Amino acid sequence: MRDTKTSRWQSVTDQPVFQWSAIGLTVIISLAVLLWQLESTLIPAAVDHIIEEVPPEFFDEIGEDMVSDLISSGFTESTLTSKQQAEVHAVFDGLRNELQLDARHTLHLYHWATDANAFALPGAQIVVTDELVHRLGMGDQLKAVLLHELGHTTFQHVEASMLRASLIGLGSVLLIGDISYLSLAAASVSTTVLERTFSREQEIEADTYAARYFLARDEDPEALVSALENLSAEVESGEHAWLSTHPSNEERVRLIRGAYSRGKDGGEYGVEI
Amino acid sequence: MFESTEALRQESDKLRRRVTQLPPDARRAYYADEAKLIKDPDTYAVLNYFFVFGLHHFYLGKFFTGLICLILYIVGMLTFLVGGWIIILLLALFDLPQLFFSQRIVHKHNNKIARRVVERYEN
Numbered sequence: 001m002r003d004t005k006t007s008r009w010q011s012v013t014d015q016p017v018f019q020w021s022a023i024g025l026t027v028i029i030s031l032a033v034l035l036w037q038l039e040s041t042l043i044p045a046a047v048d049h050i051i052e053e054v055p056p057e058f059f060d061e062i063g064e065d066m067v068s069d070l071i072s073s074g075f076t077e078s079t080l081t082s083k084q085q086a087e088v089h090a091v092f093d094g095l096r097n098e099l100q101l102d103a104r105h106t107l108h109l110y111h112w113a114t115d116a117n118a119f120a121l122p123g124a125q126i127v128v129t130d131e132l133v134h135r136l137g138m139g140d141q142l143k144a145v146l147l148h149e150l151g152h153t154t155f156q157h158v159e160a161s162m163l164r165a166s167l168i169g170l171g172s173v174l175l176i177g178d179i180s181y182l183s184l185a186a187a188s189v190s191t192t193v194l195e196r197t198f199s200r201e202q203e204i205e206a207d208t209y210a211a212r213y214f215l216a217r218d219e220d221p222e223a224l225v226s227a228l229e230n231l232s233a234e235v236e237s238g239e240h241a242w243l244s245t246h247p248s249n250e251e252r253v254r255l256i257r258g259a260y261s262r263g264k265d266g267g268e269y270g271v272e273i
Numbered sequence: 274m275f276e277s278t279e280a281l282r283q284e285s286d287k288l289r290r291r292v293t294q295l296p297p298d299a300r301r302a303y304y305a306d307e308a309k310l311i312k313d314p315d316t317y318a319v320l321n322y323f324f325v326f327g328l329h330h331f332y333l334g335k336f337f338t339g340l341i342c343l344i345l346y347i348v349g350m351l352t353f354l355v356g357g358w359i360i361i362l363l364l365a366l367f368d369l370p371q372l373f374f375s376q377r378i379v380h381k382h383n384n385k386i387a388r389r390v391v392e393r394y395e396n
Contacts, residue, residue, distance in 0.1 A: 010334070013334040013335075013336045014310055014334050014386070016309065016310075018334075019331050019332055019333075019334055022331040022336065022339060023320065023328050023331045023332060026326055026327065026328055026331060026339065026343050027323075027326065027328065029343065029347070030323075030326040030343065030346060030347075033346075033347050033350050033351070034350060037350045037351065037353060041353065041354060042353060042354070045354060
């Protein structure tokens with residue numbers, strides 16, 4: 001009886017259709033588990049470890065190179081008056097001193113077509129375009145955007161994104177053995193930085209950083225919301241913009257306001273004072 | 274652990290002789306079955322390259338070995354940072370040597386299939 005059962009089972013498993021179906025299913029399940037685990041655990045853990053091990057000077061050098069390369073990417077010298085530039089730098093220096101950040105955090109002002117933009121580069125370099133200053137003025141909205149970018153530099157989000165892109169490239173090379181992918185990975189690093197493909201968590205962490213500043217001073221973080229709304233028109237036009245990232249504008253506003261309404265207890269937004 | 278190439282070749286020769294002694298119709302049917310069931314060592318090796326997934330086991334019809342490898346792989350991956358890497362390493366140590374002996378493993382499997390089919394037609 002048992003022999004008959006075994007033999008019947010064997011005749012099933014001997015069938016190429018059965019074997020290839022099992023192989024196909026296994027590939028789908030295995031790759032899904034692998035990709036999910038890489039994305040959620042392994043790559044972030046590796047990135048955290050590498051960032052801790054790599055000396056800051058390495059990223060400083062990359063950041064300085066990127067800043068000098070901005071001119072060839074369509075950026076030109078700032079057209080803001082010396083007085084305006086001095087004012088923006090004063091706001092930035094004030095924040096840096098207040099937050100006790102080291103001198104590595106540097107602000108650069110550039111003119112970039114008519115795009116209102118602000119972004120962080122490796123090595124704690126922050127770039128703000130003239131149009132953003134024109135649009136937000138010198139008040140709390142500019143401060144909020146600078147704080148958001150300081151959040152990115154403080155938590156080394158750009159460095160993490162760069163390393164993540166490099167690790168994905170390296171992993172692909174190991175898996176598919178295509179060495180040409182390395183050059184694509186290298187190219188994607190600069191693209192990653194310029195397009196600021198921060199994750200949802202990184203954007204929220206940077207918003208939290210900014211919101212936390214205002215909440216710690218018993219102030220309404222509405223300036224951050226206003227800055228988001230002020231700049232949202234540009235997103236709709238599809239241009240490169242400060243807001244062209246996940247999470248959505250509405251979600252960010254909801255989270256910032258949620259943090260404020262919860263007072264100083266933190267909460268969903270994780271704001272601690 | 275793995276039979277020698279010479280022993281496998283001798284077994285193949287014996288089976289070939291048995292096949293030649295089959296009546297013409299049974300021999301034709303044997304060759305038709307053999308063509309469907311016989312396995313290719315290169316395909317086995319390529320599937321083994323993704324060793325921790327256990328694909329090569331499914332290719333040879335070893336369903337339960339493949340399933341155990343898949344389960345261990347999933348458990349190992351999901352707990353990778355808290356010791357699961359040891360499971361993945363052990364799986365790799367179990368599966369990797371098979372890549373270097375793929376010719377012999379597949380030869381042995383093909384002999385087994387040939388024996389089973391020839392016995393069916395001899396009876």
